[in-house]
Amino acid sequence: xxxxxxxxxxxxxxxxxxxxxxxxxxxxxxxxxxxxxxxxxxxxxxxxxxxxxxxxxxxxxxxxxxxxxxxxxxxxxxxxxxxxxxxxxxxxxxxxxxxxxxxxxxxxxxxxxxxxxxxxxxxxxxxxxxxxxxxxxxxxxxxxxxxxxxxxxxxxxxxxxxxxxxxxxxxxxxxxxxxxxxxxxxxxxxxxxxxxxxxxxxxxxxxxxxxxxxxxxxxxxxxxxxxxxxxxxxxxxxxxxxxxxxxxxxxxxxxxxxxxxxxxxxxxxxxxxxxxxxxxxxxxxxxxxxxxxxxxxxxxxxxxxxxxxxxxxxxxxxxxxxxxxxxxxxxxxxxxxxxxxxxxxxxxx
Amino acid sequence: xxxxxxxxxxxxxxxxxxxxxxxxxxxxxxxxxxxxxxxxxxxxxxxxxxxxxxxxxxxxxxxxxxxxxxxxxxxxxxxxxxxxxxxxxxxxxxxxxxxxxxxxxxxxxxxxxxxxxxxxxxxxxxxxxxxxxxxxxxxxxxxxxxxxxxxxxxxxxxxxxxxxxxxxxxxxxxxxxxxxxxxxxxxxxxxxxxxxxxxxxxxxxxxxxxxxxxxxxxxxxxxxxxxxxxxxxxxxxxxxxxxxxxxxxxxxxxxxxxxxxxxxxxxxxxxxxxxxxxxxxxxxxxxxxxxxxxxxxxxxxxxxxxxxxxxxxxxxxxxxxxxxxxxxxxxxxxxxxxxxxxxxxxxxxxxxxxxxxxxxxxxxxxxxxxxxxxxxxxxxxxxxxxxxxxxxxxxxxxxxxxxxxxxxxxxxxxxxxxxxxxxxxxxxxxxxxxxxxxxxxxxxxxxxxxxxxxxxxxxxxxxxxxxxxxxxxxxxxxxxxxxxxxxxxxxxxxxxxxxxxx
Ligand SMILES: Cc1ncc(C[n+]2csc(CCOP(=O)(O)OP(=O)(O)O)c2C)c(N)n1
Ligand code: SF4
Ligand SMILES: [Mg+2]
Numbered sequence: 143x144x145x146x147x148x149x150x151x152x153x154x155x156x157x158x159x160x161x162x163x164x165x166x167x168x169x170x171x172x173x174x175x176x177x178x179x180x181x182x183x184x185x186x187x188x189x190x191x192x193x194x195x196x197x198x199x200x201x202x203x204x205x206x207x208x209x210x211x212x213x214x215x216x217x218x219x220x221x222x223x224x225x226x227x228x229x230x231x232x233x234x235x236x237x238x239x240x241x242x243x244x245x246x247x248x249x250x251x252x253x254x255x256x257x258x259x260x261x262x263x264x265x266x267x268x269x270x271x272x273x274x275x276x277x278x279x280x281x282x283x284x285x286x287x288x289x290x291x292x293x294x295x296x297x298x299x300x301x302x303x304x305x306x307x308x309x310x311x312x313x314x315x316x317x318x319x320x321x322x323x324x325x326x327x328x329x330x331x332x333x334x335x336x337x338x339x340x341x342x343x344x345x346x347x348x349x350x351x352x353x354x355x356x357x358x359x360x361x362x363x364x365x366x367x368x369x370x371x372x373x374x375x376x377x378x379x380x381x382x383x384x385x386x387x388x389x390x391x392x393x394x395x396x397x398x399x400x401x402x403x404x405x406x407x408x409x410x411x412x413x414x415x416x417x418x419x420x421x422x423x424x425x426x427x428x429x430x431x432x433x434x435x436x437x438x439x440x441x442x443x444x445x446x447x448x449x450x451x452x453x454x455x456x457x458x459x460x461x462x463x464x465x466x467x468x469x470x471x472x473x474x475x476x477x478x479x480x481x482x483x484x485x486x487x488x489x490x491x
Numbered sequence: 492x493x494x495x496x497x498x499x500x501x502x503x504x505x506x507x508x509x510x511x512x513x514x515x516x517x518x519x520x521x522x523x524x525x526x527x528x529x530x531x532x533x534x535x536x537x538x539x540x541x542x543x544x545x546x547x548x549x550x551x552x553x554x555x556x557x558x559x560x561x562x563x564x565x566x567x568x569x570x571x572x573x574x575x576x577x578x579x580x581x582x583x584x585x586x587x588x589x590x591x592x593x594x595x596x597x598x599x600x601x602x603x604x605x606x607x608x609x610x611x612x613x614x615x616x617x618x619x620x621x622x623x624x625x626x627x628x629x630x631x632x633x634x635x636x637x638x639x640x641x642x643x644x645x646x647x648x649x650x651x652x653x654x655x656x657x658x659x660x661x662x663x664x665x666x667x668x669x670x671x672x673x674x675x676x677x678x679x680x681x682x683x684x685x686x687x688x689x690x691x692x693x694x695x696x697x698x699x700x701x702x703x704x705x706x707x708x709x710x711x712x713x714x715x716x717x718x719x720x721x722x723x724x725x726x727x728x729x730x731x732x733x734x735x736x737x738x739x740x741x742x743x744x745x746x747x748x749x750x751x752x753x754x755x756x757x758x759x760x761x762x763x764x765x766x767x768x769x770x771x772x773x774x775x776x777x778x779x780x781x782x783x784x785x786x787x788x789x790x791x792x793x794x795x796x797x798x799x800x801x802x803x804x805x806x807x808x809x810x811x812x813x814x815x816x817x818x819x820x821x822x823x824x825x826x827x828x829x830x831x832x833x834x835x836x837x838x839x840x841x842x843x844x845x846x847x848x849x850x851x852x853x854x855x856x857x858x859x860x861x862x863x864x865x866x867x868x869x870x871x872x873x874x875x876x877x878x879x880x881x882x883x884x885x886x887x888x889x890x891x892x893x894x895x896x897x898x899x900x901x902x903x904x905x906x907x908x909x910x911x912x913x914x915x916x917x918x919x920x921x922x923x924x925x926x927x928x929x930x931x932x933x934x935x936x937x938x939x940x941x942x943x944x945x946x947x948x949x950x951x952x953x954x955x956x957x958x959x960x961x962x963x964x965x966x967x968x969x970x971x972x973x974x975x976x977x978x979x980x981x982x983x984x985x986x987x988x989x990x991x992x993x
């Protein structure tokens with residue numbers, strides 16, 4: 143049965159379906175409804191919700207719960223995520239799975255609470271210290287806020303690494319139909335966890351390796367794991383079969399671009415849309431294949447150009463890449479993107 | 492547990508010169524410290540270091556309590572970061588200062604296990620002050636051992652929050668000067684001002700008598716956790732001969748002679764607080780909580796019953812906060828969903844709402860919705876004049892404005908090709924007995940005028956949301972009033988620039 147649901151609330155509904163029974167967080171607009179939904183729902187299904195004293199404490203509570211082997215999550219927005227970065231680095235270093243939701247708002251500093259995608263670097267490229275990666279999923283609808291949260295739990299357990307759901311203020315705040323199906327979750331066995339049992343007594347959760355050779359080996363193993371994770375790339379295509387110009391955007395931008403593809407086609411422009419669903423691992427190979435068929439690639443982001451770097455790396459100079467960005471909480475309209483594309487393909491026609 | 496002798500009580504053996512001689516090692520420690528890279532038979536602590544003694548006392552207490560298998564030891568960042576080299580229990584090493592937070596996450600995941608947060612003074616009283624205060628204040632059922640050596644040992648002797656007035660360190664080279672660095676923090680006293688902690692004591696590893704007291708305090712703090720009573724905190728004044736530049740005997744004496752006067756030894760708290768009645772949340776099956784199971788008696792989907800004469804229909808609702816603007820948008824969206832359409836609702840949020848105005852975008856579509864952001868709505872419901880003036884220029888050609896007033900402002904020019912209907916909905920709502928249903932009158936008018944959605948679906952949605960019978964009746968009347976207004980009242984004929992009148 144479809145229910146009308148807010149993106150932020152859908153996150154928690156997905157998390158509960160995924161077997162998450164532990165939430166630690168701190169309020170911040172535009173992510174607060176995630177904490178509020180967690181506070182309302184999770185205790186009713188026998189779980190723990192705790193409002194921490196800060197995002198620093200929250201992420202370290204997540205660290206503890208993850209060390210004990212339970213599915214656990216937190217959510218925040220820009221400033222909170224900045225505070226969590228040390229903890230995320232420790233989680234990655236200690237190979238602990240957890241889900242972190244970033245409902246991105248305008249930055250830097252206090253910025254504002256309107257949507258941006260300017261945490262791309264911080265989430266996709268790391269942000270905390272040391273050699274590590276986050277698995278990053280970018281929902282573009284309320285349904286995906288739930289579905290990709292479920293996937294985030296699965297991937298984080300599979301790779302023993304934090305997984306991030308990177309949304310934005312609009313996807314978090316909007317309401318759309320949500321279709322959920324209840325099924326028993328089979329939680330993965332975590333023999334490495336520290337559970338206070340005879341079987342796990344010998345276990346150690348740790349990210350310190352004093353000997354350079356040991357730390358190098360640890361990082362090599364992590365790197366090998368990250369290489370394996372490349373099979374997890376996900377993307378979505380729209381009208382790319384005969385496209386001559388490929389528009390690339392994720393999250394809320396992909397929604398506006400989708401509408402722009404339609405209006406552009408009405409004007410005779412063969413536009414197509416490539417939407418990365420996983421931002422790390424980035425779907426570079428498919429993007430390169432799709433881009434090879436077009437004359438120009440135009441990347442649109444709510445930032446001054448962050449994902450565009452990954453697009454350029456993927457395309458390796460073979461196809462011209464242009465960028466259009468809005469920041470400060472401004473989300474471009476369909477008409478605006480239509481006009482921007484027209485301007486940038488004028489030379490092609 | 493396999494080995495019975497593991498639970499035997501180990502008494503410390505005291506030699507003539509006052510040193511504690513470790514004849515027997517607690518079996519709670521590993522035999523060989525395999526996690527160390529070298530010298531696997533000895534600890535990494537300096538000779539005479541208080542951490543070693545504290546470890547021993549904790550190990551013995553755990554052994555005596557017989558809880559080795561269920562213990563989880565959280566080690567900090569500081570010289571004791573490597574506590575996991577020694578304790579043969581589950582080990583979790585955590586970021587600097589955050590042990591009480593991580594211990595909280597662990598304890599909440601495993602409430603019946605013994606969770607220990609072991610921390611130094613930099614860790615607990617500087618970088619981690621917030622975490623310890625809040626864990627204590629929540630009364631987390633954990634045990635905290637706070638090793639206060641008045642210095643940062645691991646990083647080579649910088650000032651700690653507990654460094655004594657006048658005490659030199661590498662970052663207080665002229666001695667701690669309260670004018671610059673403030674006074675030493677008294678953590679045990681601070682913690683004991685909170686309501687939740689059940690046990691707070693300060694002990695000193697200064698001499699055998701005090702070590703025996705420390706032993707009892709440590710055991711009690713762990714026993715408390717075994718009994719599930721609550722948060723226990725033991726501050727352990729502890730020698731750091733290496734950084735203090737003293738030999739082990741001098742260092743112990745310094746604990747007694749220099750530290751104790753600043754940090755008096757005392758039991759600051761030893762009682763269980765009164766906990767108010769716990770409003771335990773109801774436990775319900777997951778499908779019910781997640782609203783996957785349809786609510787009994789609710790009106791469900793009505794797809795296919797109403798003909799939608801559009802591919803896309805977009806509505807913008809705008810007005811003051813409190814006029815039910817966002818709710819009206821949600822009701823349209825819910826109706827569209829029930830009628831089998833693709834729908835989206837996007838609110839204005841944040842400071843704009845605080846300044847008193849609110850708006851939302853509603854998309855109804857027969858196809859998957861791209862942008863939920865509407866630049867040119869087919870219909871604008873303007874609940875006040877500000878919204879009318881602000882959003883009317885955006886209305887799509889051929890679009891409709893419903894304005895919550897009996898006339899348009901005199902100086903207001905309608906955009907070309909846009910119609911407006913003025914409805915004194917607030918006054919009509921007042922007459923119905925509740926200003927709150929102004930939005931429902933506007934809904935009735937829009938449905939009647941555009942037939943975008945069915946009034947039957949509207950009533951179904953309203954009946955599901957409004958539980959009070961009287962209020963439901965007012966809503967029903969409001970919806971009807973809005974519809975009748977369109978049917979029976981004189982329409983405000985709207986003149987376009989070209990003189991065309993409807
Ligand atoms: C975020 C962060 N800041 C600084 C450090 C460096 N550091 C490691 S241990 C330590 C101080 C430890 O002092 P204390 O807690 O008193 O432990 P001791 O070694 O004296 O037992 C510092 C500042 C760190 N590891 N992490
Ligand atoms: S530096 Fe001080 S606290 Fe650290 S091991 Fe040596 S004596 Fe102990
Ligand atoms: Mg210290």
